[in-house]
Amino acid sequence: MRYFVESYGCTMNYGEGEQHARKMESLGHERVGSAEEADIVILNTCTVVDTTEKRMIKRMNELRASGKDVIVTGCMDKVQGSRIMLRLPNAVVVPPEDYDLFTGMVESKFGTGCCTERTPYGRTAILPVAQGCLGHCTYCITRLARGKLISRPVDELVDEFRDLIDSGVKEILVTAQDTACYGLDIGTDLGKLLRELLMFDGDYRIRIGMMNPNYLERILDDMIDVLKDDRVYRFLHIPVQSGSNGVLKDMKRHYTVNSFLGIVNRLRDEIPDISIATDIICGFPGETDSDHQKTIALLRKLRADTVNITRFSVRPGTEAAEMKEVQGNVVKERSQELTEVKNTVEYDVNSKLIGQRFRVLVTENGRPGTMIARTGNYRPVTIEGELNIGDFVDVEVTDCASTYLVGKLI
Secondary structure, three states: OOOOOOOOOHHHHHHHHHHHHHHHHHOEEOOOOOOOOOOEEEEEEEOOOHHHHHHHHHHHHHHHHHHOOOEEEHHHHHHHHHHHHHOOOEEEEEEEHHHHHHHHHHHHHOOOOOOOOOOOOOOOEEEEEEOOOOOOOOOHHHHHHEEOOOOOOHHHHHHHHHHHHHHOEEEOOOOOOOOHOOOOOOOOHHHHHHHHOOOOOOOOOEOOOOHHHHHHHHHHHHHHHHHOOOOEEEEEEOOOOOOOHHHHHHHHOOOOHHHHHHHHHHHHHHHOOOOEEEEEEEEEOOHHHHHHHHHHHHHHHHHEEEEEEEOOOOOOOOHHHOOEEEEHHHHHEEEEEEEHHHHHHHHHHOOOOOOEEEEEEEEEEEEEEEEEEEEEOOOOOOOOOOOOOOEEEEEEEEOOOOOEEEEOOO
Protein backbone atom coordinates (compact mmCIF):
# COMPACT_ATOMS: atom_id res chain seq x y z
CA MET A 1 0.00 0.00 0.00
CA ARG A 2 1.04 3.61 -0.53
CA TYR A 3 1.66 5.70 2.59
CA PHE A 4 2.48 9.29 3.49
CA VAL A 5 4.00 10.58 6.74
CA GLU A 6 2.55 13.90 7.90
CA SER A 7 4.50 15.19 10.92
CA TYR A 8 3.94 18.27 13.06
CA GLY A 9 5.75 19.92 15.95
CA CYS A 10 9.33 19.55 17.12
CA THR A 11 12.40 18.22 15.34
CA MET A 12 12.23 15.00 17.35
CA ASN A 13 8.69 14.37 16.15
CA TYR A 14 9.84 14.72 12.55
CA GLY A 15 12.70 12.31 13.27
CA GLU A 16 10.30 9.77 14.71
CA GLY A 17 8.14 10.22 11.64
CA GLU A 18 11.10 9.12 9.53
CA GLN A 19 11.53 6.09 11.79
CA HIS A 20 7.89 5.20 11.15
CA ALA A 21 8.59 5.48 7.43
CA ARG A 22 11.51 3.07 7.65
CA LYS A 23 9.28 0.57 9.47
CA MET A 24 6.60 0.92 6.77
CA GLU A 25 9.23 0.24 4.12
CA SER A 26 10.43 -2.82 6.03
CA LEU A 27 6.88 -4.16 5.59
CA GLY A 28 7.00 -3.47 1.86
CA HIS A 29 4.75 -0.41 1.73
CA GLU A 30 5.54 2.36 -0.77
CA ARG A 31 6.16 5.95 0.32
CA VAL A 32 4.52 8.71 -1.75
CA GLY A 33 4.88 12.47 -1.76
CA SER A 34 1.45 13.63 -0.62
CA ALA A 35 -1.54 12.57 1.42
CA GLU A 36 -3.69 12.74 -1.72
CA GLU A 37 -1.65 9.95 -3.36
CA ALA A 38 -1.63 7.73 -0.27
CA ASP A 39 -3.79 4.83 0.86
CA ILE A 40 -2.53 5.26 4.43
CA VAL A 41 -1.70 8.56 6.14
CA ILE A 42 0.51 8.49 9.22
CA LEU A 43 -0.60 11.55 11.19
CA ASN A 44 2.27 12.30 13.58
CA THR A 45 0.61 14.71 16.00
CA CYS A 46 1.66 17.60 18.23
CA THR A 47 -0.36 19.29 20.97
CA VAL A 48 2.19 21.65 22.52
CA VAL A 49 -0.12 24.69 22.30
CA ASP A 50 -3.84 25.23 21.80
CA THR A 51 -3.52 26.46 18.20
CA THR A 52 -1.60 23.31 17.23
CA GLU A 53 -4.21 21.09 18.89
CA LYS A 54 -6.98 22.80 16.89
CA ARG A 55 -4.97 22.28 13.71
CA MET A 56 -4.68 18.56 14.51
CA ILE A 57 -8.43 18.24 15.09
CA LYS A 58 -9.18 20.00 11.80
CA ARG A 59 -6.78 17.68 9.99
CA MET A 60 -8.39 14.59 11.54
CA ASN A 61 -11.79 15.73 10.33
CA GLU A 62 -10.36 16.21 6.83
CA LEU A 63 -8.80 12.74 6.80
CA ARG A 64 -12.02 11.14 8.03
CA ALA A 65 -13.91 12.85 5.20
CA SER A 66 -11.32 11.59 2.69
CA GLY A 67 -12.00 7.96 3.62
CA LYS A 68 -8.30 7.14 3.88
CA ASP A 69 -6.82 4.74 6.42
CA VAL A 70 -5.02 6.62 9.18
CA ILE A 71 -2.29 5.72 11.66
CA VAL A 72 -2.09 8.30 14.45
CA THR A 73 1.18 8.74 16.34
CA GLY A 74 2.74 11.51 18.42
CA CYS A 75 1.87 13.37 21.61
CA MET A 76 -1.92 13.59 21.21
CA ASP A 77 -2.17 9.80 21.40
CA LYS A 78 -1.19 9.73 25.06
CA VAL A 79 -2.88 12.81 26.49
CA GLN A 80 -5.90 13.31 24.20
CA GLY A 81 -6.69 9.86 22.87
CA SER A 82 -10.45 10.34 23.27
CA ARG A 83 -10.36 13.31 20.90
CA ILE A 84 -8.66 11.16 18.29
CA MET A 85 -11.07 8.26 18.56
CA LEU A 86 -14.07 10.58 18.39
CA ARG A 87 -12.92 11.80 14.97
CA LEU A 88 -11.04 8.75 13.68
CA PRO A 89 -12.70 5.73 15.31
CA ASN A 90 -11.09 3.27 12.89
CA ALA A 91 -7.56 4.66 13.13
CA VAL A 92 -4.55 2.69 14.35
CA VAL A 93 -3.37 4.70 17.36
CA VAL A 94 0.27 4.22 18.41
CA PRO A 95 1.35 6.39 21.38
CA PRO A 96 5.06 7.15 21.87
CA GLU A 97 5.55 4.49 24.55
CA ASP A 98 4.37 1.85 22.05
CA TYR A 99 6.57 2.81 19.11
CA ASP A 100 8.42 -0.50 19.43
CA LEU A 101 5.07 -2.17 18.64
CA PHE A 102 4.48 -0.02 15.53
CA THR A 103 5.50 -2.68 12.98
CA GLY A 104 3.32 -5.39 14.50
CA MET A 105 0.29 -3.11 14.86
CA VAL A 106 0.55 -1.96 11.24
CA GLU A 107 1.08 -5.48 9.93
CA SER A 108 -1.93 -6.83 11.80
CA LYS A 109 -4.14 -4.08 10.36
CA PHE A 110 -2.81 -3.69 6.82
CA GLY A 111 -0.58 -6.68 6.20
CA THR A 112 2.55 -6.28 4.07
CA GLY A 113 3.04 -4.42 0.82
CA CYS A 114 4.82 -5.38 -2.37
CA CYS A 115 7.57 -2.78 -2.58
CA THR A 116 10.96 -4.04 -1.43
CA GLU A 117 13.09 -1.06 -2.49
CA ARG A 118 14.03 1.20 0.38
CA THR A 119 13.67 4.93 -0.16
CA PRO A 120 17.14 6.49 0.15
CA TYR A 121 17.84 9.04 2.84
CA GLY A 122 17.99 12.68 1.89
CA ARG A 123 20.96 14.88 2.64
CA THR A 124 19.54 15.85 6.05
CA ALA A 125 18.37 13.33 8.65
CA ILE A 126 17.12 13.41 12.23
CA LEU A 127 18.45 11.07 14.90
CA PRO A 128 16.11 10.97 17.96
CA VAL A 129 18.18 9.78 20.92
CA ALA A 130 15.63 9.59 23.75
CA GLN A 131 11.97 9.71 24.74
CA GLY A 132 10.68 11.83 27.60
CA CYS A 133 12.57 14.12 29.96
CA LEU A 134 13.47 14.72 33.60
CA GLY A 135 11.70 18.08 33.91
CA HIS A 136 8.60 19.14 35.83
CA CYS A 137 7.61 22.29 33.93
CA THR A 138 4.17 23.41 35.07
CA TYR A 139 3.01 24.47 31.59
CA CYS A 140 4.20 21.49 29.54
CA ILE A 141 1.78 18.89 28.19
CA THR A 142 4.58 17.21 26.22
CA ARG A 143 6.12 15.75 29.39
CA LEU A 144 2.73 14.19 30.18
CA ALA A 145 2.61 12.71 26.68
CA ARG A 146 6.20 11.48 26.62
CA GLY A 147 6.74 10.49 30.24
CA LYS A 148 10.05 9.96 31.98
CA LEU A 149 13.38 9.81 30.21
CA ILE A 150 14.07 6.65 28.19
CA SER A 151 17.39 6.90 26.35
CA ARG A 152 18.23 4.75 23.36
CA PRO A 153 21.34 2.53 23.72
CA VAL A 154 24.60 3.98 22.45
CA ASP A 155 25.37 1.03 20.15
CA GLU A 156 21.93 1.32 18.50
CA LEU A 157 22.46 5.02 17.84
CA VAL A 158 25.98 4.47 16.54
CA ASP A 159 24.69 1.87 14.06
CA GLU A 160 21.95 4.20 12.86
CA PHE A 161 24.39 7.09 12.55
CA ARG A 162 26.75 4.90 10.51
CA ASP A 163 23.90 4.01 8.15
CA LEU A 164 23.12 7.70 7.68
CA ILE A 165 26.71 8.64 6.88
CA ASP A 166 27.17 5.65 4.56
CA SER A 167 24.01 6.61 2.66
CA GLY A 168 25.34 10.10 1.91
CA VAL A 169 23.62 12.17 4.59
CA LYS A 170 25.51 15.42 5.21
CA GLU A 171 23.55 16.95 8.09
CA ILE A 172 22.36 14.97 11.14
CA LEU A 173 20.16 16.52 13.82
CA VAL A 174 20.81 14.73 17.14
CA THR A 175 17.77 15.55 19.22
CA ALA A 176 15.37 14.68 22.06
CA GLN A 177 12.74 16.41 24.16
CA ASP A 178 15.68 17.65 26.26
CA THR A 179 18.84 16.52 24.50
CA ALA A 180 21.06 17.41 27.47
CA CYS A 181 19.35 14.67 29.53
CA TYR A 182 20.44 11.92 27.16
CA GLY A 183 21.95 8.91 28.92
CA LEU A 184 21.32 9.93 32.52
CA ASP A 185 19.02 6.91 32.90
CA ILE A 186 21.45 4.39 31.38
CA GLY A 187 24.77 5.40 32.90
CA THR A 188 26.15 7.56 30.10
CA ASP A 189 25.71 11.13 28.81
CA LEU A 190 25.44 13.19 25.64
CA GLY A 191 29.12 14.07 25.48
CA LYS A 192 30.11 10.39 25.42
CA LEU A 193 27.54 9.65 22.72
CA LEU A 194 28.69 12.51 20.50
CA ARG A 195 32.31 11.41 20.80
CA GLU A 196 31.28 7.94 19.61
CA LEU A 197 29.48 9.44 16.62
CA LEU A 198 32.44 11.64 15.75
CA MET A 199 34.62 8.57 15.41
CA PHE A 200 33.24 8.27 11.86
CA ASP A 201 35.25 10.10 9.24
CA GLY A 202 33.48 12.27 6.70
CA ASP A 203 32.52 15.78 5.69
CA TYR A 204 29.23 16.06 7.58
CA ARG A 205 27.64 18.31 10.18
CA ILE A 206 25.93 17.42 13.47
CA ARG A 207 23.37 19.77 14.97
CA ILE A 208 22.66 19.28 18.66
CA GLY A 209 19.00 19.63 19.65
CA MET A 210 17.34 21.71 22.34
CA MET A 211 18.95 21.58 25.79
CA ASN A 212 17.48 22.93 29.02
CA PRO A 213 19.95 25.04 31.04
CA ASN A 214 19.98 23.01 34.26
CA TYR A 215 20.95 19.79 32.48
CA LEU A 216 23.30 21.46 30.00
CA GLU A 217 25.21 22.93 32.94
CA ARG A 218 26.08 19.42 34.15
CA ILE A 219 27.79 18.50 30.86
CA LEU A 220 29.01 21.94 29.82
CA ASP A 221 32.72 21.06 29.69
CA ASP A 222 32.06 18.11 27.40
CA MET A 223 29.78 20.17 25.18
CA ILE A 224 32.43 22.83 24.77
CA ASP A 225 34.97 20.20 23.70
CA VAL A 226 32.54 18.63 21.22
CA LEU A 227 31.48 21.99 19.77
CA LYS A 228 35.11 22.71 18.89
CA ASP A 229 35.02 19.86 16.35
CA ASP A 230 34.41 21.37 12.89
CA ARG A 231 31.87 18.64 12.14
CA VAL A 232 29.55 19.94 14.88
CA TYR A 233 27.60 23.14 14.32
CA ARG A 234 28.71 25.81 16.79
CA PHE A 235 25.10 26.31 17.80
CA LEU A 236 22.96 25.55 20.85
CA HIS A 237 19.25 26.00 21.48
CA ILE A 238 18.91 26.86 25.18
CA PRO A 239 15.38 27.96 26.21
CA VAL A 240 15.33 30.55 28.99
CA GLN A 241 11.52 31.13 28.85
CA SER A 242 11.54 34.26 31.07
CA GLY A 243 13.83 36.98 32.36
CA SER A 244 12.17 36.86 35.78
CA ASN A 245 13.35 34.47 38.47
CA GLY A 246 9.88 34.57 40.02
CA VAL A 247 8.26 33.38 36.81
CA LEU A 248 10.94 30.72 36.32
CA LYS A 249 10.17 29.44 39.84
CA ASP A 250 6.45 29.26 39.03
CA MET A 251 7.32 27.40 35.83
CA LYS A 252 9.49 24.96 37.86
CA ARG A 253 12.41 25.51 35.52
CA HIS A 254 15.08 24.86 38.20
CA TYR A 255 17.59 27.52 37.17
CA THR A 256 17.94 31.29 37.52
CA VAL A 257 18.49 34.03 34.98
CA ASN A 258 22.06 34.45 36.22
CA SER A 259 22.85 30.74 35.93
CA PHE A 260 21.48 30.78 32.37
CA LEU A 261 23.65 33.79 31.52
CA GLY A 262 26.64 32.09 33.16
CA ILE A 263 26.27 29.15 30.77
CA VAL A 264 25.98 31.43 27.73
CA ASN A 265 28.96 33.55 28.80
CA ARG A 266 31.11 30.47 29.32
CA LEU A 267 30.16 29.16 25.87
CA ARG A 268 30.96 32.51 24.25
CA ASP A 269 34.29 32.75 26.08
CA GLU A 270 35.33 29.35 24.75
CA ILE A 271 33.64 29.56 21.32
CA PRO A 272 33.36 33.26 20.39
CA ASP A 273 31.26 32.76 17.25
CA ILE A 274 28.76 30.31 18.75
CA SER A 275 25.12 30.94 17.80
CA ILE A 276 22.61 30.89 20.64
CA ALA A 277 18.90 30.31 20.13
CA THR A 278 16.42 30.68 22.97
CA ASP A 279 12.68 30.56 23.68
CA ILE A 280 10.39 32.94 25.56
CA ILE A 281 6.91 32.21 26.90
CA CYS A 282 4.99 35.49 27.02
CA GLY A 283 2.17 36.03 29.50
CA PHE A 284 2.71 33.07 31.83
CA PRO A 285 0.10 33.08 34.64
CA GLY A 286 1.01 35.61 37.30
CA GLU A 287 3.50 37.45 35.05
CA THR A 288 3.57 41.11 36.08
CA ASP A 289 4.65 44.10 34.04
CA SER A 290 7.87 44.09 36.07
CA ASP A 291 8.48 40.46 35.07
CA HIS A 292 7.85 41.40 31.44
CA GLN A 293 10.33 44.29 31.60
CA LYS A 294 12.93 41.92 33.03
CA THR A 295 12.46 39.65 30.02
CA ILE A 296 12.91 42.60 27.65
CA ALA A 297 16.10 43.56 29.50
CA LEU A 298 17.36 39.99 29.22
CA LEU A 299 16.79 39.88 25.45
CA ARG A 300 18.76 43.09 25.00
CA LYS A 301 21.57 41.80 27.19
CA LEU A 302 21.65 38.29 25.75
CA ARG A 303 21.75 39.34 22.07
CA ALA A 304 20.76 35.87 20.95
CA ASP A 305 20.99 34.94 17.28
CA THR A 306 17.46 33.48 17.32
CA VAL A 307 14.56 34.04 19.72
CA ASN A 308 11.29 32.08 19.51
CA ILE A 309 8.41 33.88 21.25
CA THR A 310 5.26 31.97 22.18
CA ARG A 311 2.20 33.33 23.96
CA PHE A 312 1.23 31.21 26.95
CA SER A 313 -1.39 28.61 26.07
CA VAL A 314 -3.36 26.66 28.69
CA ARG A 315 -2.82 22.94 28.26
CA PRO A 316 -5.17 20.46 29.95
CA GLY A 317 -3.76 18.43 32.81
CA THR A 318 -0.87 20.77 33.58
CA GLU A 319 -0.33 22.67 36.83
CA ALA A 320 -0.39 25.99 34.99
CA ALA A 321 -3.95 25.27 33.85
CA GLU A 322 -5.05 25.91 37.43
CA MET A 323 -3.21 29.24 37.69
CA LYS A 324 -4.77 32.66 37.09
CA GLU A 325 -4.20 33.75 33.51
CA VAL A 326 -2.97 37.14 32.36
CA GLN A 327 -5.58 39.03 30.34
CA GLY A 328 -5.44 38.27 26.62
CA ASN A 329 -5.04 41.89 25.48
CA VAL A 330 -2.13 42.33 27.90
CA VAL A 331 -0.42 39.18 26.59
CA LYS A 332 -0.88 40.40 23.01
CA GLU A 333 0.70 43.78 23.79
CA ARG A 334 3.62 42.17 25.61
CA SER A 335 4.17 39.71 22.76
CA GLN A 336 4.28 42.54 20.23
CA GLU A 337 6.81 44.43 22.33
CA LEU A 338 9.01 41.37 22.75
CA THR A 339 8.85 40.70 19.01
CA GLU A 340 9.97 44.24 18.22
CA VAL A 341 12.94 43.89 20.58
CA LYS A 342 13.79 40.45 19.18
CA ASN A 343 13.73 41.68 15.57
CA THR A 344 15.91 44.69 16.37
CA VAL A 345 18.48 42.58 18.23
CA GLU A 346 18.57 39.80 15.63
CA TYR A 347 19.03 42.28 12.78
CA ASP A 348 21.85 44.02 14.63
CA VAL A 349 23.57 40.67 15.33
CA ASN A 350 23.28 39.63 11.68
CA SER A 351 24.41 42.99 10.30
CA LYS A 352 27.77 42.55 12.03
CA LEU A 353 28.42 39.59 9.69
CA ILE A 354 28.11 41.55 6.43
CA GLY A 355 31.40 41.37 4.53
CA GLN A 356 32.54 38.16 6.23
CA ARG A 357 33.22 34.94 4.33
CA PHE A 358 32.07 31.47 5.33
CA ARG A 359 32.20 27.89 4.13
CA VAL A 360 28.58 26.77 4.11
CA LEU A 361 26.63 23.55 3.62
CA VAL A 362 23.73 23.78 1.14
CA THR A 363 20.76 22.24 2.96
CA GLU A 364 17.51 23.10 1.16
CA ASN A 365 15.75 24.96 -1.62
CA GLY A 366 14.77 28.55 -0.92
CA ARG A 367 12.53 30.89 -2.88
CA PRO A 368 12.56 30.32 -6.66
CA GLY A 369 16.10 30.77 -7.93
CA THR A 370 17.72 30.55 -4.49
CA MET A 371 19.17 27.96 -2.12
CA ILE A 372 19.53 27.94 1.67
CA ALA A 373 22.87 27.05 3.24
CA ARG A 374 24.19 26.93 6.81
CA THR A 375 27.38 28.41 8.17
CA GLY A 376 29.53 26.49 10.65
CA ASN A 377 27.56 28.16 13.44
CA TYR A 378 24.22 27.31 11.82
CA ARG A 379 23.33 30.75 10.51
CA PRO A 380 21.02 30.44 7.46
CA VAL A 381 22.35 32.03 4.27
CA THR A 382 20.25 32.52 1.14
CA ILE A 383 22.24 32.23 -2.11
CA GLU A 384 21.11 32.93 -5.67
CA GLY A 385 21.69 30.17 -8.21
CA GLU A 386 21.24 26.45 -8.61
CA LEU A 387 23.36 24.39 -6.24
CA ASN A 388 23.27 20.78 -5.10
CA ILE A 389 21.89 20.05 -1.65
CA GLY A 390 24.74 18.52 0.33
CA ASP A 391 27.49 20.58 -1.33
CA PHE A 392 29.91 22.76 0.61
CA VAL A 393 30.57 26.17 -0.99
CA ASP A 394 32.27 29.43 -0.02
CA VAL A 395 30.19 32.60 0.26
CA GLU A 396 30.54 36.24 1.23
CA VAL A 397 27.71 37.85 3.23
CA THR A 398 26.38 40.85 1.33
CA ASP A 399 23.17 41.68 3.21
CA CYS A 400 20.86 40.39 5.92
CA ALA A 401 17.41 40.38 7.44
CA SER A 402 16.62 39.73 11.11
CA THR A 403 16.27 35.98 10.52
CA TYR A 404 18.80 35.18 7.77
CA LEU A 405 21.92 36.26 5.91
CA VAL A 406 22.25 36.96 2.18
CA GLY A 407 25.40 35.65 0.50
CA LYS A 408 27.09 35.46 -2.88
CA LEU A 409 29.29 32.66 -4.11
CA ILE A 410 33.01 33.37 -4.02
